[in-house]
Amino acid sequence: MNKTNELALDNCIKCSICVTHCPVAKVTDKFAGPKQNGPDLERFRLEEPLAVHPSIEYCSNCKNCEVACPSGVSISTMNCRAKGEYVAKNGAPLRDRLLANVELMGDFARLMPGLVNWGGKVKLFRELAERIFNISADMTLPQYASKTFYELYRENKPPVSAKKVVYFPGCYVTYNTPEVGLALVKVMAHNGVEVLVEEFNCCGVPLIANGLLADAKNNARNNMRKLEKYIDAGYQIVTSCPSCNLALRREYGELFDMEKAHRLAEQVIDVFEYLQVLAENGELKTDFKHLSLTVGYHQPCHLKAVGCGVPSKGILDLVPGVEVNDLDAGCCGLSGSYGFKKEKYAISQEIGRQLFQAVKKKGLNRVITECGMCQLQIHHGTGAEVYHPIQVLAEAYGLGSDIK
Amino acid sequence: MTDKAQVVIIGGGATGTGILRDLALRGISAVLVEQGDLAHGTSSRFHGLLHSGGRYAVKDKEAARECIEENLILCRIAPSCIEPIGGLFVEMQGDDPEYTEKWVSACAEAGINAEETDVQEVLKSNPALSSNITRAFKVPDCAVDGFRILWGNVNSARKHGAKVITYSKVTKIHQENGSVTGVELLNKLTGEKKTIECEMVVNAAGAWAGEVAAMVGLEVNVIKDKGTLLAFNHRMMNKIVNRLRPPGDGDIFVPHGTITILGTTSQTVDSADANKPERQEVLDLLKIGKEMVPEIENFRLVRAFAGVRPLYQPGSSATGRSVSRGFALLDHQQMDGLNGFVSIVGGKFTTFRLMAERTADLVAEKLAVDAPCRTAQEPLTDPVPEELLKRGKKVFGIPGAKKAAERLGDDFARVIEEAEQNAEKRQVFCECEMVSRAEIDFVARDEDCHTLGDIRRKTRMGMGTCQGTFCGYRTLGALNKYEKFARSHREYLSVFLQKRWKGIRPVLWGQQLREAQLALGIYCSLFGMERMK
Ligand SMILES: Cc1cc2nc3c(=O)[nH]c(=O)nc-3n(C[C@H](O)[C@H](O)[C@H](O)COP(=O)(O)OP(=O)(O)OC[C@H]3O[C@@H](n4cnc5c(N)ncnc54)[C@H](O)[C@@H]3O)c2cc1C
Ligand code: SF4
Ligand code: SF4
Numbered sequence: 001m002n003k004t005n006e007l008a009l010d011n012c013i014k015c016s017i018c019v020t021h022c023p024v025a026k027v028t029d030k031f032a033g034p035k036q037n038g039p040d041l042e043r044f045r046l047e048e049p050l051a052v053h054p055s056i057e058y059c060s061n062c063k064n065c066e067v068a069c070p071s072g073v074s075i076s077t078m079n080c081r082a083k084g085e086y087v088a089k090n091g092a093p094l095r096d097r098l099l100a101n102v103e104l105m106g107d108f109a110r111l112m113p114g115l116v117n118w119g120g121k122v123k124l125f126r127e128l129a130e131r132i133f134n135i136s137a138d139m140t141l142p143q144y145a146s147k148t149f150y151e152l153y154r155e156n157k158p159p160v161s162a163k164k165v166v167y168f169p170g171c172y173v174t175y176n177t178p179e180v181g182l183a184l185v186k187v188m189a190h191n192g193v194e195v196l197v198e199e200f201n202c203c204g205v206p207l208i209a210n211g212l213l214a215d216a217k218n219n220a221r222n223n224m225r226k227l228e229k230y231i232d233a234g235y236q237i238v239t240s241c242p243s244c245n246l247a248l249r250r251e252y253g254e255l256f257d258m259e260k261a262h263r264l265a266e267q268v269i270d271v272f273e274y275l276q277v278l279a280e281n282g283e284l285k286t287d288f289k290h291l292s293l294t295v296g297y298h299q300p301c302h303l304k305a306v307g308c309g310v311p312s313k314g315i316l317d318l319v320p321g322v323e324v325n326d327l328d329a330g331c332c333g334l335s336g337s338y339g340f341k342k343e344k345y346a347i348s349q350e351i352g353r354q355l356f357q358a359v360k361k362k363g364l365n366r367v368i369t370e371c372g373m374c375q376l377q378i379h380h381g382t383g384a385e386v387y388h389p390i391q392v393l394a395e396a397y398g399l400g401s402d403i404k
Numbered sequence: 405m406t407d408k409a410q411v412v413i414i415g416g417g418a419t420g421t422g423i424l425r426d427l428a429l430r431g432i433s434a435v436l437v438e439q440g441d442l443a444h445g446t447s448s449r450f451h452g453l454l455h456s457g458g459r460y461a462v463k464d465k466e467a468a469r470e471c472i473e474e475n476l477i478l479c480r481i482a483p484s485c486i487e488p489i490g491g492l493f494v495e496m497q498g499d500d501p502e503y504t505e506k507w508v509s510a511c512a513e514a515g516i517n518a519e520e521t522d523v524q525e526v527l528k529s530n531p532a533l534s535s536n537i538t539r540a541f542k543v544p545d546c547a548v549d550g551f552r553i554l555w556g557n558v559n560s561a562r563k564h565g566a567k568v569i570t571y572s573k574v575t576k577i578h579q580e581n582g583s584v585t586g587v588e589l590l591n592k593l594t595g596e597k598k599t600i601e602c603e604m605v606v607n608a609a610g611a612w613a614g615e616v617a618a619m620v621g622l623e624v625n626v627i628k629d630k631g632t633l634l635a636f637n638h639r640m641m642n643k644i645v646n647r648l649r650p651p652g653d654g655d656i657f658v659p660h661g662t663i664t665i666l667g668t669t670s671q672t673v674d675s676a677d678a679n680k681p682e683r684q685e686v687l688d689l690l691k692i693g694k695e696m697v698p699e700i701e702n703f704r705l706v707r708a709f710a711g712v713r714p715l716y717q718p719g720s721s722a723t724g725r726s727v728s729r730g731f732a733l734l735d736h737q738q739m740d741g742l743n744g745f746v747s748i749v750g751g752k753f754t755t756f757r758l759m760a761e762r763t764a765d766l767v768a769e770k771l772a773v774d775a776p777c778r779t780a781q782e783p784l785t786d787p788v789p790e791e792l793l794k795r796g797k798k799v800f801g802i803p804g805a806k807k808a809a810e811r812l813g814d815d816f817a818r819v820i821e822e823a824e825q826n827a828e829k830r831q832v833f834c835e836c837e838m839v840s841r842a843e844i845d846f847v848a849r850d851e852d853c854h855t856l857g858d859i860r861r862k863t864r865m866g867m868g869t870c871q872g873t874f875c876g877y878r879t880l881g882a883l884n885k886y887e888k889f890a891r892s893h894r895e896y897l898s899v900f901l902q903k904r905w906k907g908i909r910p911v912l913w914g915q916q917l918r919e920a921q922l923a924l925g926i927y928c929s930l931f932g933m934e935r936m937k
Contacts (some may be wrong), residue, residue: 010637010704013919014836014870032801032832040835043662043869044803046639047487051803071918 034065060335087211099337106175172372422760449711491545491644611676654692707907716750836868
């Protein structure tokens, strides 16, 4: 079948359901919306590749359109390609290149995390950054950890076991919340599974979202090279970040047409999906402590897009004393680098408002969610402490001390 | 009411509008009369192929030569109406290799540049095509937009003083002492009658030419040959693809704007209005098309449509001055002793300018006007200035601006101005074909615009994937404020939708069936049109 039909261009019946599900189109009229940028203009792009609506930069790459489409149109893949075309022709601002280059930023921050974290809180610096780079002075910046996840892993190697998986931690765990990765390694070890790691590159999602497709493809190739031996040996590849999961499972195949992408997709699994399988086979350890903890749960858009349900809630429901309240309030609005951009900050906060209100209305001061960026945004919008569900599970096994 | 002109042209197709322009450029006063909107006839119901002549090279060298000459002229004078995408002739397994050889030398003799190209390359850039292709040749085929050519002719002619009257049917041709003296028109919208006094009448009524000649008691034998075409939802290939074998049914794919057109069939019919595509014709075309595009069933069909070819056959009683095997110019003074009556019949869209030139030469000679033809040199449309395109991109986006510029030509500037001043006008009403509210408003104000169908032909609104489901009611909403659209809204909508459905019904399966169900929900349930009186 040819490539256009693969994206199911012909399936679109113009019902506009995707538009009604687009969180960006809901709050601003600056964005022409998923239908127009996706299947509508795709017909024009077959004649003129540059037929891209300039408002394409307002797409946050949340993928809600694609999830909602009743016709199976690969709307956001079309949008990503279109944005790529647009950026390839018109270039991307330095600001976008910086924000999208999560790895570079992480490596830079590593040199002096204390100073970077401090600088991120000084109003004067932030105002300068806003004026020079158009990076919003109002958005809370992520905090960098003093040691990366890889460093911590080497210091805390799990015991050798016959059962092994590979862990793809992603940039946010690597540079900002290594404790999440560590909790994962411990939880798996507790269940008799040894977690192997490699120094992977950024999965590419921030680059894709900013239209830097060539760079993203480069990352994808590097990661594929590192993953290949594990794929061939039949290892499962575990993720804790939904966006990394989506990239490995879907984007490498759909956007980059990579060999073996298909097999990679079959072997990538979210850590809670993995634990769910253990539970189904009666192999999950259930020696949980009583926690007496009430948390709100926010489902990240990219987890929705992966289509694996909400496996973390299923597992945490097994822990005595833990009450998980589904917030069910849609996109958090941050969408990676999107909400840091000066011209998009207000949009991002407006999208997140429903979610913030849900947290406040339920009187919750602790929230769990799988995505690091959602964690940051919920904390920014509500002041609540936000964790990855694996941290709660580690706590329940008596393996962690992150939950305050 | 009586009007006066030197010449009345009957028929607002490519031929008639071409003649109008030609006469106007020679300074001859002319009025064109068309019973419907411009392009009501075959000139909007064709394949959209500006022939290189390759198709006729073996069978009819003269027609082939005419095609390539006219092709080159039109590319020069009307670039904004033409997509110079090039064409391919492909030989497939089982096709006669000897025919290919014959074809190659015939092309060379006719002056058509046919260059053999690597089959693997062709397949790589056109994955929809069958791997059973054995040889492929590039030719200078182009896609041509019939509507735009027609408006181009008319706009240019008007600038030189010509007049166009649409929605008026010529019902009588007056004659006195062996000379035509005028025509009588019936306005189909108002029922009013009107007379135009003239020295000459040109019958450019295409498939209706026989009926028009009968008004003066003459016989012009036009065989009405219906051809059905299929429109697919997107561009399936990046070049026009012809099957390299003796011309037959269903062997050309033309990527045209956002769609691809496959055709055609051929069937003699009784009436020039017999343009209803049938389901069986669709199935037949798909079957043949599948040989070239094996996955053809996976591509979405948006509609089928049909046109009637006017094929001229010299009758037993009259032998016309056959200027070419492709078309015939009939001088009825010479043939039948009727002064001031001329018929131009047969031909192709591709050769309309040449047909017009020959006709206008004859008319000028009879009127003793000594002015040469200028249509081969004078640009038909002026290119849209870069600066204007830039402004357009800001309000309509890249494709929206480009398409609107091509459609609107000189009027583009005014539409942009409106959109710049009023943000509401930037709304895209037809999202499938990127037509803005500003453009729809502008076209609606045009004096030749009376129905949703007229707006559709002038803008492409309603011609994309949804076939009018969404843009139909949106446009009607915008027309609300115009007095001339004050008739029943239900009627406007039903006429518009029924015309769309005529083409949808024979392809009602797959995704188009889902689309149709949605349309049904919107119009019958939501708007309650079934119950509306
Ligand atoms: C299916 C099909 C595919 C084709 N594909 C191609 C192609 O790819 N390339 C190509 O070059 N050619 C193609 N052709 C041929 C081409 O379309 C026609 O030759 C050409 O459009 C004829 O133009 P015309 O102006 O002579 O006739 P028309 O466009 O039919 O114009 C005649 C007009 O006269 C009007 N009229 C009739 N009677 C009256 C009256 N009494 N009063 C007022 N008005 C009247 C009619 O309404 C009509 O609009 C195709 C034809 C068909 C049928
Ligand atoms: S990916 Fe998200 S922001 Fe982009 S069009 Fe789809 S729903 Fe809207
Ligand atoms: S892409 Fe899907 S949801 Fe959007 S208009 Fe088309 S069919 Fe509807």
